[in-house]
Amino acid sequence: MEKNNYSQIRAMLSLTKASLTALLRNPSAVVFNLVFPLIFIIVFGFIGGGGFRIDVAFENNSDTLNPVYQGLKSSGTVKIERDMKDDLAYSELEKGRIDAVIGIQKDQSGKTVVNLKTTKASPERGSILKMIVNEIVDKQNLAVSDVKIPKTELKEQVVEGRKFKTIDFILPGQLGFSLLSAGVFGTAFIFISLRQTLVIKRFFSTPVKKVYIILGESLSRLIFSIFTSLIIILIGYFFFGFTLINGFVTFLNMMIMSVIALLVFLGFGFVVSGIAKNESAVPSIANLITLPQFLLAGTFFPISNFPEWLQPVSHALPLTYLNEALRKISFEGAGLYDVRYDILIMAAWGVVVYAIAVKVFKWE
Amino acid sequence: MSKGIITVRDLVKKYEKLTAVDGISFSVKSGEIFGLLGPNGAGKTTTLEIMETLRDKTSGEVFIDGLSVDKDQNEIKKIIGIQLQAAGYYPNLHLDELIALFAGLYNVNVDPDELLKLVDLNEKKKSKFKELSGGQKQRFSICTTLINDPKIIFLDEPTTGLDPQARRNLWNLISGIKAKGTTVMLTTHYMDEAEILCDRVGIIDNGKIITIDSPDNLIDDLVKKGFERPRHVKLASLEDVFISLTGHAIRDE
Numbered sequence: 001m002e003k004n005n006y007s008q009i010r011a012m013l014s015l016t017k018a019s020l021t022a023l024l025r026n027p028s029a030v031v032f033n034l035v036f037p038l039i040f041i042i043v044f045g046f047i048g049g050g051g052f053r054i055d056v057a058f059e060n061n062s063d064t065l066n067p068v069y070q071g072l073k074s075s076g077t078v079k080i081e082r083d084m085k086d087d088l089a090y091s092e093l094e095k096g097r098i099d100a101v102i103g104i105q106k107d108q109s110g111k112t113v114v115n116l117k118t119t120k121a122s123p124e125r126g127s128i129l130k131m132i133v134n135e136i137v138d139k140q141n142l143a144v145s146d147v148k149i150p151k152t153e154l155k156e157q158v159v160e161g162r163k164f165k166t167i168d169f170i171l172p173g174q175l176g177f178s179l180l181s182a183g184v185f186g187t188a189f190i191f192i193s194l195r196q197t198l199v200i201k202r203f204f205s206t207p208v209k210k211v212y213i214i215l216g217e218s219l220s221r222l223i224f225s226i227f228t229s230l231i232i233i234l235i236g237y238f239f240f241g242f243t244l245i246n247g248f249v250t251f252l253n254m255m256i257m258s259v260i261a262l263l264v265f266l267g268f269g270f271v272v273s274g275i276a277k278n279e280s281a282v283p284s285i286a287n288l289i290t291l292p293q294f295l296l297a298g299t300f301f302p303i304s305n306f307p308e309w310l311q312p313v314s315h316a317l318p319l320t321y322l323n324e325a326l327r328k329i330s331f332e333g334a335g336l337y338d339v340r341y342d343i344l345i346m347a348a349w350g351v352v353v354y355a356i357a358v359k360v361f362k363w364e
Numbered sequence: 365m366s367k368g369i370i371t372v373r374d375l376v377k378k379y380e381k382l383t384a385v386d387g388i389s390f391s392v393k394s395g396e397i398f399g400l401l402g403p404n405g406a407g408k409t410t411t412l413e414i415m416e417t418l419r420d421k422t423s424g425e426v427f428i429d430g431l432s433v434d435k436d437q438n439e440i441k442k443i444i445g446i447q448l449q450a451a452g453y454y455p456n457l458h459l460d461e462l463i464a465l466f467a468g469l470y471n472v473n474v475d476p477d478e479l480l481k482l483v484d485l486n487e488k489k490k491s492k493f494k495e496l497s498g499g500q501k502q503r504f505s506i507c508t509t510l511i512n513d514p515k516i517i518f519l520d521e522p523t524t525g526l527d528p529q530a531r532r533n534l535w536n537l538i539s540g541i542k543a544k545g546t547t548v549m550l551t552t553h554y555m556d557e558a559e560i561l562c563d564r565v566g567i568i569d570n571g572k573i574i575t576i577d578s579p580d581n582l583i584d585d586l587v588k589k590g591f592e593r594p595r596h597v598k599l600a601s602l603e604d605v606f607i608s609l610t611g612h613a614i615r616d617e
Contacts (some may be wrong), residue, residue, distance in 0.1 A: 006438070006442065006471050007471055010468055010471055011468055011469045011470075011471060013468065014464065014465050014467070014468020014469060015465065015468070015469070017464075017465075018454055018457055018461060018462075018464075018465040018468075019454075021456075021457060021461060022455060022456035022457050025456040026456055193455065194452075194454075196452075197455070198448065198450055198451045198452045199451070199452045199453060199454055199455075201418065201448060201451060202446075202448060202451045202452070202453070202508075203469065205416060205418065205441065205446035205448070206441060206466065206469040206470055206512075207441040207442050207469070207470065207471075208469045209438075
């Protein structure tokens with residue numbers, strides 16, 4: 001008999017499909033979960049991308065044919081400020097906008113004198129520049145001396161290491177940002193709005209069970225977030241050189257972590273939708289949950305940069321463990337078993353949050 | 365009491381201080397349009413929502429096509445269609461997508477175009493619900509009650525807030541649904557609507573049913589008691605004037 005064949009799954013899936021369609025038509029969801037993280041990735045990707053550079057100006061009467069000038073020019077580390085008047089060069093040096101002013105002149109005896117003026121505004125760069133100049137000067141002196149076999153020779157060897165790029169730090173954080181905002185804001189808004197506009201009540205008029213309404217909505221958020229995470233990781237990998245240390249396996253592990261995290265974050269969303277009396281109350285409550293995590297969970301800055309008294313707070317937040325796990329997976333090649341403690345702590349948060357959600361969630 | 369497709373017996377609904385429904389009994393015959401009339405706050409919506417299984421009752425019995433609202437809520441939901449007095453539809457979806465959503469929720473296969481045509485909204489199938497006019501919104505609401513091909517549809521104040529043209533348009537739609545054999549249970553506080561549309565009406569006030577009969581019988585009874593309209597009865601009403609001047613065509617497009 002048809003009566004007994006009613007499928008809650010079919011009802012749930014039709015709700016998931018409807019919710020996804022609506023979600024993709026809603027610009028704010030797409031902006032929050034995809035465009036924002038990508039903008040952060042681009043901004044931070046370029047801030048960190050410049051590398052180490054020493055700005056140097058030469059005095060106007062300097063001998064630019066001298067090997068010291070040529071040597072610095074070709075060093076790769078030194079950027080020469082051309083056409084800067086001496087007055088300006090010295091005032092820029094005092095302000096620390098350039099790192100050194102160099103003068104190269106021959107004295108009466110025909111000896112070349114290199115005058116190096118550095119600034120206390122950037123002492124490290126100054127001393128590195130001094131070493132570079134010293135090396136060039138030594139080479140010149142050695143070339144004209146009679147010594148054919150130098151007494152001491154430096155043999156340098158650089159060990160091949162894995163390069164940790166800014167993107168390797170930023171991208172996992174942005175993935176966390178996207179998942180947390182999708183979970184909290186997305187869920188809270190939709191359930192309040194469905195409740196207030198009586199959409200839920202109309203659903204109750206059909207044979208679908210309450211729990212399948214929640215499952216259907218959650219599934220649509222899950223699919224949407226998997227989709228945005230996918231795009232964020234792929235754009236990071238192909239355009240910003242994001243490290244996926246073990247290739248596809250790493251990618252897969254990151255996606256699994258994203259799903260686990262989103263399930264926890266959805267719980268926060270349910271709590272917010274239960275506490276908030278109306279839609280306008282959502283942002284303040286949701287920000288209370290998300291902002292501290294964005295700032296303190298190592299999303300934008302490493303937790304080790306924070307003062308010590310603040311670090312325990314960071315280590316209490318669920319997003320911290322998602323960020324850490326994602327970085328371990330992507331850069332160190334950790335497997336899911338290696339990040340089990342991070343997963344466990346997130347799961348513990350999940351239990352607490354869903355326990356609260358069951359208490360405060362409202363249907364009407 | 366005659367056995368009908370709907371039977372309500374000694375229904376009571378109490379809120380903390382207020383008794384919204386105070387022991388009402390009635391039955392609805394299969395295939396008729398039954399109207400529950402009464403002023404605002406009389407208990408119409410509460411009674412309707414208990415019958416729709418959306419609200420718990422305090423005591424009494426309600427059977428819908430032989431199914432009890434206490435035990436067979438999901439079975440009841442499968443054979444009834446519900447238009448709520450104030451209901452929203454999923455935001456950002458087009459009408460045909462909303463129909464598809466409800467088709468899924470009812471587990472039925474329907475052609476959205478065909479259903480929308482039934483309520484004269486097929487040209488609006490790519491519009492969102494919030495973009496519709498008042499009359500169109502009500503027609504769409506009624507459209508969603510028909511998706512599961514129900515035995516009974518419940519309409520809660522379907523024409524409140526509509527202009528005379530849109531009301532007449534909706535009356536035609538409801539009569540058409542009845543003509544196909546569907547039982548219609550509606551509430552209204554417009555007496556002209558009840559008089560034209562309903563086979564039988566129950567008048568409810570302060571949570572109690574005062575009388576149940578066909579509109580004609582109720583009017584005859586009153587006249588027999590010697591009732592006379594205080595003013596001389598004109599052969600047409602102002603509404604007749606309005607309709608004859610502005611026409612029957614609906615204006616909500």
